[in-house]
Amino acid sequence: MNPYDVIILGGGPAGSNAAARLAQFKRQVLLIDKGIGEGFTGSSARVQNFPGFPEGISGPKLMERFRQSVTAAGAEIKEGAIESMDVAANPFTVTSQGGESFATRAVILATGAAFQGHLVPGERELRGAGVFSDAHLEGALVAGGTVVVIGKTQEACKEALLLARSANRVYLIVPSSKLDVPEGLVRQLQDKKIEIIFSASLKQVNGTDKVTSVTVLAAGTEKEIQADGVFSYTHDWQTVSAYLKDRVQMTEKGIVMVDDDMATSVKGIFACGDIICGRPQLPAISAAQGILAALSVEKYLGTLS
Ligand SMILES: Cc1cc2nc3c(=O)[nH]c(=O)nc-3n(C[C@H](O)[C@H](O)[C@H](O)COP(=O)(O)OP(=O)(O)OC[C@H]3O[C@@H](n4cnc5c(N)ncnc54)[C@H](O)[C@@H]3O)c2cc1C
The missing domain is CATH 3.50.50.60 (FAD/NAD(P)-binding domain)
Incomplete structure (x- = not known):
């Protein structure tokens, strides 16, 4: 089977916007995501400060809208968790927890970040709503x-x-x-x-x-x-990146290092959203980074024969 042009790991604001943009370029795009409620935005009661929503919007609703853009653009979506990646040679191989493997010419890492340890009652449920x-x-x-x-x-x-x-x-x-x-x-x-x-x-x-x-x-x-x-300011947090097993350059906190084009240390692998950020950022910023990553992937794919 032919490899995908690009597989996007994680379908939060970063990954969804990257997927939609690349599918608009008529690339063969696969978005693999654990589930909307597993991400930071998808599990936020409210997202405020997102451009175009002066009253704010619930996190799951905002994610549903992003998903609609992904499917409307023609990208394929698979629900599931990524277990590992083999990036020794291109095409790369991405393997899901169920053991299914997919070949791809480019990858975008967008699995976000998560709090570590205990949250008190109400802290998760009212995230973004105070x-x-x-x-x-x-x-x-x-x-x-x-x-x-x-x-x-x-x-x-x-x-x-x-x-x-x-x-x-x-x-x-x-x-x-x-x-x-x-x-x-x-x-x-x-x-x-x-x-x-x-x-x-x-x-x-x-x-x-x-x-x-x-x-x-x-x-x-x-x-x-x-x-x-x-x-x-008492919680520690870390990127969701265990599946990478240090195959791209990362900090101790699991922050994936990228250049101005969202390119990681491995040619053909890009990253965007909370997985590249050293401190909390807004969903709007993650979404914009997803679009930047998509533009870079499009240029990269153009250099391959
Ligand atoms: C510590 C911290 C606190 C924040 N607090 C706030 C806040 O209070 N208010 C606010 O508006 N924003 C907050 N943000 C920012 C905001 O939530 C993010 O910028 C935005 O959600 C990040 O988008 P993302 O797409 O990178 O990740 P996410 O929105 O987290 O999406 C990641 C996606 O990856 C998927 N995924 C994870 N692991 C796997 C896997 N192994 N395989 C497949 N899919 C996987 C998840 O299901 C999810 O859909 C905070 C960010 C951080 C880091």
Whole structure:
């Protein structure tokens, strides 16, 4: 059987937009995806800040729209998880968990990133609907409201200060008895809008379709704080890249290294979305990276006989 022109691994905003664009170029495209609900955007209650959706849109609905573009453009979609890749020679071989193998002349890696460890109840369910990861990206969505920041690092403190510029009130929940930061930063936090609660932890995020409060355990007592948004800086996260087994150049955190054309260290393999990013980014940025990767793959395929 002839190899595909390109196989795209992961169908989130990055992979779906890459697949749609390459299928529009009339390339033979296979998109392999574990399932919409397995990705960051597909499992987000709400996606805000996506261009063209001033009210926001639910993560699964946004993903369904991307999927419609993929099928309308003529790409093939297979539901399943990738287990491994053989990139020693072109055509490359991609093998799914069920043992099915596919040959391809190019690959786009777009399997995203995921939080490691425990999330409290409500944290996953209300992601994007008040549960956020980055004040620079999403702080404006809670301007004028009450915000809870969880963490003890410089990053958490700086994000609390940034949020205090637009929010009415900021609670900084510190999961230890002191802050792990320089004295100058501690002084800056002495702002009347900011209340620091030491030796405390987040127990639950409350709300049905958006965050309304958080439950915090402080000094052995549970306390409910009314809130419009919660930003946690206590979670570690990693790219979804175990199947790569270091076959392309990656950092220790599993971040795939790419050049300006989204090309990895292996000719013919490209990457886009959260798998190439060192910190949280927006679905719109991942989608745009998918389009850039598609353009690069199209140019690359044009160089093959
Ligand atoms: C730590 C972190 C926090 C974030 N927080 C927010 C936030 O609060 N709000 C917000 O709007 N954005 C947030 N983002 C950004 C946003 O979610 C992403 O930019 C966007 O979803 C990334 O798109 P993607 O296509 O790269 O990955 P994803 O949307 O995660 O999609 C990856 C796809 O790959 C598939 N997949 C995974 N493994 C396999 C496999 N082995 N085989 C086949 N398919 C597979 C999944 O099923 C999924 O469909 C955050 C990102 C990170 C890294």
